[in-house]
Amino acid sequence: MNLVLADVQQDALDKTVAEMQAAGAQVLAMKVDVSKADQVEALGAATLERFGxxxxxxxxxxxxxxxxxxxNTAKDWEWVIGVNLMGVAHGVRVFTPMMLAAAKADPAYQGHIVNTASMAGLLNAPNMGIYNVSKHAVVAMSETLYQDLALVTDQISASVLCPFFVPTGISQSHRNRPAEFTAADEKPTQSQLIGQAMSDKAVGSGKVTAAxxxxxxxxxxxxxxFYIYSHPKAIGSVQTRLEDVLQARNxxxxxxxxxxxxxxxxxALRA
Known part of the structure; x- marks a missing residue:
């Protein structure tokens, strides 16, 4: 198995590389900030050179x-949209053309792209607006990608993953926030502190594992x-939202x- 791994966190990347190599995989690993177009382009070029x-x-x-x-500050928006939305856009932009070229050259080639959104891409919970916006955009991009691919090939398709609360490091993602998006004198607001506490609790208590x-x-x-859910029971809330839309109710x-x-x-917010 040939495997390409990219992560902004070097220690996590090194650990995964060791695990995959021990399992017999050939691994290409690069530290990448997916919000940076040039870094994703470099990853794509290295992938094509090493494995095709x-x-x-x-x-x-x-x-x-x-x-x-x-x-939320302008820097909050730039950081979250840069990673959550533009990171996916860069991945689609860089890797889809090389997959299409492979499909054209080889009728037996099959490919699939999976974009990770969130249940927040199908719902709009309060006190987490930037995240909601970014994940709704990923769902929209993925639905469009699916349709666009269907226009030009039968060999490549796409899916969107919409996980609910899964115990990963997502609630502590601020640990990797670049200095360029952080002001030295900036302090979290009351709503942000409350949101962080609620997120920590919800993610930490998740019963479905990443594996x-x-x-x-x-x-x-x-x-x-196309649609992949970690918690199918959460779909009821999506149905309620769509009924709100269809019935033009608040x-x-x-x-x-x-x-x-x-x-x-x-x-807590009105205190």
Whole structure:
């Protein structure tokens, strides 16, 4: 197996490389900030030189920044949109053409692109506006990618992964926030502190592991499914949102199923 790995965090990258090499994989690893177009382009060039066009591409990088939407700074927006949206866009832009070229050259070639969005790309929970915006955009990009690929080839397709709360490092993504997006005197607002605490609790208590989600992804690729969910039971909230849209009714209270959470959040924010 040939494997290309990219991560902004060197220690995590080194650990994964060691694990994959021990399992017998040939590995190309690069430290990459996916928000930087030139770094993703360099990754693509190195991939093509070492292994040729990839068969699977997983655009999976993501960061989070919570808080009331008007309290987020321009730097917050630049950081989150840069990683969550432009990181996926760069991956699609760099790797899709080489996959299409491989498909044209070899009728037996098959490829698949998976973009990681979130259930936040299908819902709009309060106090996490930037994240919602970025993930809705990834869903839109992925749906368009699926349709665009279907116009030009039967050999390559795409999926979008919409995980719910999975215990990963996403709630601590600020550990990798570049200095260029951080002001020395900037302090988190009350809403951001509350959002961070809620995110830590929700992510930390997740019962579905990252490994289980990965298996769901490969199962979906094999079945050529576009929408991939880590928590299918969460789809009920998506249905409610779509019914709101279709019936032109005001957005349903996101805490209707657990009103005590809404009471707690409103009380904290209005204190």
């Amino acid at each position: 066009a990839p068969h699977f591409v997983f655009n999976n990088a993501g960061v989070g920044a919570g808080g009331l939407v008007w309290e 289980e989600v990965a298996q769901k992804v490969f199962d979906a690729i094999a079945a050529n499914k 957005p349903t209270d996101p805490f209707a199923h657990k009103p005590e959470l809404g009471v707690e959040l409103r009380k």
